[in-house]
Amino acid sequence: MPATDPGGATGIGGERGVPGKAFSPLDVELAARLESLTQQQLRRALREIASPPGTVCAMGGRTLLNFGSNDYLGLASHPRLKQAADDAAGQYGAGSAASRLISGSLSPHHRLEEALAEFKQAERALMFSSGYAAALGTIPALLGRDDFVVIDKLSHACLVDAARLSGATLRVFRHNDLDHLEKILRQCRTAEPGGAKTCRHILVVTESVFSMDGDFAPLARLVELKERHGAWLMVDEAHATGLFGAQRSGRIEQESVRGRVEVQMGTLGKALGAAGGFITGSATLIDYLVNRARSFVFSTAPSPAVAAAALAGMEVVRSEEGEMRLERLRENVRAFRALAGQEESEASPIVPVPVGDEAAAMALAERLFAQGIYAPAIRYPTVGRGRARLRLTFSAEHTPKQVRQLAESLSEQQVKVK
Numbered sequence: 001m002p003a004t005d006p007g008g009a010t011g012i013g014g015e016r017g018v019p020g021k022a023f024s025p026l027d028v029e030l031a032a033r034l035e036s037l038t039q040q041q042l043r044r045a046l047r048e049i050a051s052p053p054g055t056v057c058a059m060g061g062r063t064l065l066n067f068g069s070n071d072y073l074g075l076a077s078h079p080r081l082k083q084a085a086d087d088a089a090g091q092y093g094a095g096s097a098a099s100r101l102i103s104g105s106l107s108p109h110h111r112l113e114e115a116l117a118e119f120k121q122a123e124r125a126l127m128f129s130s131g132y133a134a135a136l137g138t139i140p141a142l143l144g145r146d147d148f149v150v151i152d153k154l155s156h157a158c159l160v161d162a163a164r165l166s167g168a169t170l171r172v173f174r175h176n177d178l179d180h181l182e183k184i185l186r187q188c189r190t191a192e193p194g195g196a197k198t199c200r201h202i203l204v205v206t207e208s209v210f211s212m213d214g215d216f217a218p219l220a221r222l223v224e225l226k227e228r229h230g231a232w233l234m235v236d237e238a239h240a241t242g243l244f245g246a247q248r249s250g251r252i253e254q255e256s257v258r259g260r261v262e263v264q265m266g267t268l269g270k271a272l273g274a275a276g277g278f279i280t281g282s283a284t285l286i287d288y289l290v291n292r293a294r295s296f297v298f299s300t301a302p303s304p305a306v307a308a309a310a311l312a313g314m315e316v317v318r319s320e321e322g323e324m325r326l327e328r329l330r331e332n333v334r335a336f337r338a339l340a341g342q343e344e345s346e347a348s349p350i351v352p353v354p355v356g357d358e359a360a361a362m363a364l365a366e367r368l369f370a371q372g373i374y375a376p377a378i379r380y381p382t383v384g385r386g387r388a389r390l391r392l393t394f395s396a397e398h399t400p401k402q403v404r405q406l407a408e409s410l411s412e413q414q415v416k417v418k
């Protein structure tokens with residue numbers, strides 16, 4: 001019998017332990033789709049890492065320099081976070097046993113949310129199991145079929161998915177192009193069926209630091225614009241929380257627009273070193289999300305250990321040590337940019353190396369891999385087709401020598417950094 005015989009008597013599962021062999025009709029179909037991804041240079045696979053998060057990682061039996069992590073401040077392996085997770089597991093258990101609204105709302109979740117609200121200078125905060133879940137719960141809770149959601153072209157997939165799920169009319173504005181956004185906002189207003197009398201809601205959605213390009217949204221002008229048009233604003237600070245502003249709470253603080261952004265989102269799994277996501281805003285907003293955000297209501301609460309680790313991560317960020325770590329991270333980014341011949345400007349720890357072609361990006365990543373450097377190639381659908389790149393991310397824990405090694409390897413590969 002051929003390995004892909006759809007009518008084969010072996011049925012679902014096929015020969016156990018034989019990867020790539022497809023027997024059931026579903027597997028036959030999926031194998032064809034996977035093959036198509038391979039043809040387009042878009043096939044992905046997991047790489048097992050046999051070491052804790054850090055600047056070196058054990059991958060495929062080798063030790064590599066890691067420039068592909070979002071653990072910007074090096075907190076994921078920090079003793080204080082690990083201890084906090086241990087203590088919480090000891091005191092509250094490994095699992096949370098239920099959704100927050102049933103019996104899973106444990107003290108660590110509440111302590112974390114209180115601290116997050118204070119950190120972000122918001123009335124309240126709500127933890128979700130991930131940033132993805134935060135977006136997916138929040139946007140559909142706020143908007144329905146009669147409303148508009150207007151989103152930056154380069155927004156993260158979770159924001160796009162959430163916008164689609166809401167059923168609102170989705171409009172996309174060109175990346176950071178506020179003239180285009182304004183034009184769309186005007187169109188939304190004139191599209192109201194009853195003219196100015198019926199007020200359909202408009203939510204503008206963007207990121208403060210863009211995840212794949214590392215550039216910034218013009219938050220102050222964005223706030224001014226949405227206020228002029230009576231729209232609401234949601235800003236995802238996934239790559240800003242812990243890294244910008246005098247208190248390191250994010251770009252909203254840095255741009256002095258706290259209190260003027262209705263919905264603030266963040267993750268606990270990047271600079272804060274743990275995992276999970278959150279929304280901060282008014283007490284009314286959070287109260288409403290507790291009632292209406294489906295990814296919150298219908299999902300088991302995150303483990304108390306992860307909430308406790310995130311709280312400890314935030315405490316480190318806010319301490320003098322957090323300030324020092326951030327300074328070391330900035331120094332690493334500055335040093336790399338200087339070595340790569342880039343203009344000095346206020347930079348995020350995300351440095352894209354544009355390649356374009358998917359296969360070329362993969363090949364470059366493989367060549368660096370061979371030199372002991374892990375720098376992930378990012379392809380469609382994470383970025384647009386033909387916009388493949390390496391995405392370099394820096395950590396406070398990288399040593400100057402490691403940063404030099406990266407710059408030297410890239411220059412050996414004759415790579416120009418954007």
Ligand SMILES: *Cc1c(COP(=O)(O)O)cnc(C)c1O
Binds near residue numbers: 211
């Ligand atoms: C990582 C990321 C998310 C998702 O957060 P998770 O906690 O990883 O689910 C959301 N938005 C942006 C911009 C991100 O980079």
